[in-house]
Amino acid sequence: MRFIALGGLGSVLFLALTAVQAHTFGALAGDRSPTVVELYTSQGCSSCPPADALLGKLAKRSDIIALSFHVDYWDYIGWKDPFAHASHSKRQRTYARHFSRSFVYTPQMVVHGLTETSGTDEREVHSRIARAANAPGVMVGLTHGYDGEIRVSVPASTQPAQASVWLVLYQSSKKTEVRRGENRGRVIENFNIVKKLVRIGEWKGEKLKLTVSAGKFRELDVDGCAVFLQSEQTGPILGAARIALADHK
Numbered sequence: 084m085r086f087i088a089l090g091g092l093g094s095v096l097f098l099a100l101t102a103v104q105a106h107t108f109g110a111l112a113g114d115r116s117p118t119v120v121e122l123y124t125s126q127g128c129s130s131c132p133p134a135d136a137l138l139g140k141l142a143k144r145s146d147i148i149a150l151s152f153h154v155d156y157w158d159y160i161g162w163k164d165p166f167a168h169a170s171h172s173k174r175q176r177t178y179a180r181h182f183s184r185s186f187v188y189t190p191q192m193v194v195h196g197l198t199e200t201s202g203t204d205e206r207e208v209h210s211r212i213a214r215a216a217n218a219p220g221v222m223v224g225l226t227h228g229y230d231g232e233i234r235v236s237v238p239a240s241t242q243p244a245q246a247s248v249w250l251v252l253y254q255s256s257k258k259t260e261v262r263r264g265e266n267r268g269r270v271i272e273n274f275n276i277v278k279k280l281v282r283i284g285e286w287k288g289e290k291l292k293l294t295v296s297a298g299k300f301r302e303l304d305v306d307g308c309a310v311f312l313q314s315e316q317t318g319p320i321l322g323a324a325r326i327a328l329a330d331h332k
Contacts, residue, residue, distance in 0.1 A: 116220035116322045118212055119148045119311050121193040122202050123175045124273070126164040127157035129265035134190030134202030139256070139274040147212065148309050148325050150253060151276045154189060162264030166257075166276050174280070177317045196313055196320040221322030225310050231298050235283070235310050237291040237322070246312040246321050248284040250295060252305040252328075253277050278303040286312055297328065 122138045124131045135151070142149040154175060155167035175187045182199055190202030195215040200207045221244075224236035235248065254276045261269050279300060284293050297308075311323035 115146075115216075116222055117146050117148050117325070118195050118215050119150065119309075119320050119323050120195075120208075120212065122149070122151050123154055123171070123187070123189055123191040123193070124151055124202065125154050125157040125167060125189050126259060126261055126266060126271055126273075127160045127162045127264045128189045130203065131190045132266065132269065132271055134192070135271060135273055137202060137205055137208065138192075139272065141208075141212075142255070142274045146216070148311070148323050149275050150251060150309065151273050152280075153273075153276065154187075156187075157189065157264075160264045162261055162266065165259065166273065166278075170280065171277065174317060181315075181317055196318055218319070221312060223310060223312065223322040223324040225308070225324035225326050227297060227308065227326050227328055231296060233295045233297050233308060235291075235293040235295070237286050237312065239290040240288040242288065244286065244288040244321065246286045246314045247282050247316065248286055248291070248293065249311050249313055250279075250281050250283045251277055251309040251311070252279040252300050252303055253307045253309070254304055255306050275307060278305050283310075 120141055122134055124135055138149050138151055141147050152171040152174065153164050153166035153168065154172040155169050156172050158164060158167055175191065178193055178199065179187050191199055192202040192208055193199045194211045195218065197215055198211050200211055221237060221240065226234045228234065256272060256274050257276060258270055258272045261267060261271055283295055284291065306328050307325065308328050309323060309325040312321040314321060
């Protein structure tokens, strides 16, 4: 496990989801909103490959949306991670403030915006996923039409709610031969690699429909799409959905 200090503690850890009434809306896997698991990782970190492999296992589960956010703060070691982005590091640092941590580290798994743990502790990861599965959730609808448009539907809630609507475009898997740095000589396979994370709207408890053109994302080499509602910027996740894009390219 690798650590980077973070100056200045901010908000305290969110211990529970915002109270929202669960709804069934649209065609989703199972009868509840899937749990979002975010892995903060880097190809330049020797501790990360086992966590990458664990995320690959989680990505196969229909009740989980597993996402790899590659951070850029290990690039200086000698290998520039081709999937790293400064915005991912910024998102992780915002989580650190919410979790009252004075540092960020890899590999870190954040479960549904509620809690975090080391990405190499498989038993603890599964335990936290199981606990998060009991949280109430909004059933988000997500479709990708042959016209190239991604459509998001969120039902109305009888309870007060406010959340950002985030769209995620990701590549389901990619193998990389690492030539320098701590993982020199290794071939690393990453899963559900986040290529784009963009805020597309805000939900305040009302019925909501959003449309995004997928055409402008074609150059990203992505085959998966997810959307989630998140309280605050990196607070609890209230609902999520995912679809495959490959069939509509």
